[in-house]
Amino acid sequence: MTHDLKRVPTRTAAAYGAGQLGAQIFRDTPAVLLPIFMTTILGIPPWLSGVVILIPKLWVIVCDPLVGVFSDRKKETWGRTRFLTIGAILTSVGFASLFAFVDYPGPYAAAGAICLLFLVASTAFSLYSVPYLAVASELSDDTHERTRILTFRMVATIGGVVIGVGVAQPLVFALGGGATGWHVMGYSFAVVCLISMLIPAIFLRGVPLLKSAQGPTGMLGQLGSVTSNKPFMILLATTFIQGIGMASSYTAIGFFYVYALNMVQIIPTFVIVMAFGSLIGQPIFLHLSRRFGKERCYVVGSALWMLVTTTWFFVEPQSPVVVTLPLIGDLTREGLLVLARGLFIGVVNTGFLLLSFSMLTDTVDLHRRRHGSANEGVFSGIFSAAEKLAFALGPLVAGIIMSSFGFVSSTHGVVEQSEHAVLGVIMLYSVVPVVTQLLSLLVFSRYRLNPEEISTGSVNWQDAARLEPSPGLER
Template sequence: MGQLARPTLSRRTYLGYAVGSVGTGVFATVPGLLLLTFLVRQLQVPPALAGLVILLPRLWDVVTDPLVGSLSDRTRSRLGPRRPWLLAGALTLPVAFALLFRVPELAGRPAAVYVLGVYVLGTTAFTIFQVPYVAMPAEMTQDYHERTTILSWRVALLTVGILLAGGLAPEIVAAGGGGRDGYARMGLAIGAVLLTALLACFLGTRAAPVAAPVATTASFRQQLRAAGDNRPFLLLLACFVVQALGIGAMLAGVDFFAAYVLGDPGQTSILFVCLVGPALVTMPLWAWVGHRFGKRAGWVTCSLVFAAGGLSLVTASPQRLWLVYLQVVVMGTAYAGTQLFPFAMLPDAISLDTARSGLRRAGAHTGVWTAGEKGGMAIGPAVYAGILALTGFVETESGAIVDQPSSAVTGVLLGFALVPPLLVVSGLWFLRGYDLDADTVAGLHGSDAPPLAPGAVPYPSPLPVPDAPDAPRAPDADVAPDAGTDAVDRPPESP
């Protein structure tokens, strides 16, 4: 699996980067956990329409994510190419989130239109922060194993964000009376958490290395084509999106599962803590597995464990809550790995493109990646909402629990315990052809590195390198200006 290199980044830099995931975890989780039930049970929106409200903003992300990634690749700033975007997202996302759950006196379709408009604004602000944020590890270090370390810190803090979202948000809603006022108070409180975490990330990454300027950059269309030509990247993306679809469906079903299968809506927070809490303990284990056996093997293993725990919930009963908790803890043991390994492998796939082209295109790759992630996480709730609609679920007013037909209760259970695990396992099919390991990634930066494209420069380079005078270039390629303050920043030594 290759030799472990001495870390080149300080723990302060690890933490400064990772704290941003408290915010991304909160925003990625709360709408998936509560927005569907808010629409259906509070705003009287039919399930099928509610699923569409959640889906459409994520489809919008398919356009905006790659665009923001490409723009961040081209950004020239004394703050580096990524951090200006972090600041913009940190200042806009909390406001949009608070407004998402503060709905005027509307119900049904008018309420759906309001939520849709605000959600589009929120997901756009999230894109502005997240896409450059995800691009940063590929530029912070070239070491295969240190990327796992960076991402293990990130997922540990992501877990904190998810715990805040899943454990705290429903409790704030309940403390506020469980109705619209409760959701509005939750929006303000979680918005404050978002503001704190995202600004802390912006400030905490001041010492993080940034990508060196390059002599040529491709157009937006060429950058997307480059991502599409990167086979390891496409394999990772396909697996990740299918699994995100399954996890999105499961998150959307937690509240329904607690209310209609376990008979107690108050179980939602407990189930969420059982799912996410073990990640804080098992993260070092999965990081060790990645170092010892490789990231691909680690991803397959944790996915199978996650699916096994999920399938066992088909037998869930309110008479055996202790068993339900145990089954969800098994899933939680593997959940950390399902979040760690895809993001730890992404920088390796980006390095392949960088080594081949010599160009800074991490943002374009991560834009496509996050678009796929958000699409999967949005289609998942839409799939769950579709299952509810097909099985005859009756929408309710003001969160009331009403008697549902037996077919609807079956749909609630199977949509939560059967469909998501099957999707998680199905995604593994795409990893069969993935072949980037530690030795391969090390070779990308050594004597075995593939030849550079015509006119490209070595990456990363601490100094600007002018275009080769006789090198051909694409007719719509841009020429980057002088390096200025964008030369590679060297991080402080670890204490």
């Protein structure tokens, strides 16, 4: 006998997804702009700027799983929302502090200060991001319903990318590219982060979550249970490898549009077009994943993304003007190709990113059904730590490559670079992410998850006890 589970209300899914807007800004803006801020305003060498970002990310490898263990233990008494509230406030303050100071005694003092500020801000973000990700596995026990919930998160992700990547750098440049521009961007974005990240903390109070039949075991037992989940470990390795390449290209975005394309003014339009493509891609991949399976759609989306990313290596910044568009102005042939790439990348990128998080919830659900306890916080903490580590290694890889190709840092904004230095930037935006994506798919080829071991909309009455909703996000 089966019992059909109730669909998660749209308002609940929307409230959950809204928190990702601010989280994505914190995730993306430092990854994209901190290297530029450090190399063009603070005079920090590119290789050292990579180290500055790496050290705090190494810390979160420890911090995220610990937050996951602690939040699992406090789930029944504190709820998840207390973590979300504290994390949202401290993360926003930390973000503002990163770009609030420029008057350091020298580049090495500046590097030390930024490293310390970023470490504190990253710790605060762990308090938010780990419990937040855990909630995605606790709102429903249906695999396709969780994908639907995560589409709201992806919409907010798109908004975060538009603001954090598409608006941030042009805003700084519009304000003169100096200290004032960086200060205004930092303070205003911190406010956006705070409002967005508080939405799930406030509006998800009392929302019922799935309850495990068994309470969390000791910390070593919780961590050991994760490593025994082979589908999770394969997915973890896959996304980690991907993340290194993507973070390398994220680091190079600002440099790529300034030096390789000489089209910094097109960044907002490019990001908006990419966001539009992402909105189109979500219902497509949601439908296709139901019909053909998440794994197949994930591979197809990744392969198509590699195909279009390869073309960035062949850009032609001196191409002729072919059209004049309202609000954009003159657009060259290469400019049109940039926007076409953005649309295509948006469609396929949302596919494999959405499905990677959806498959994460499947692996957590698998553990719940096999062992009676889900340990959502621990799974989310380890997954989050790996993602953050990858996005720390990316800037380090980018800094090493840029330095090896002769990129010159400065303390007074953008300066001219050699052709060899520009080639290094182009490789970071094209070759490096394609190679890492290909390697990740080789790892993912070993991913196996029996569809019979995850729920697709119904649950046996014998399992009712272990799937009984908990009192909510907060008691």
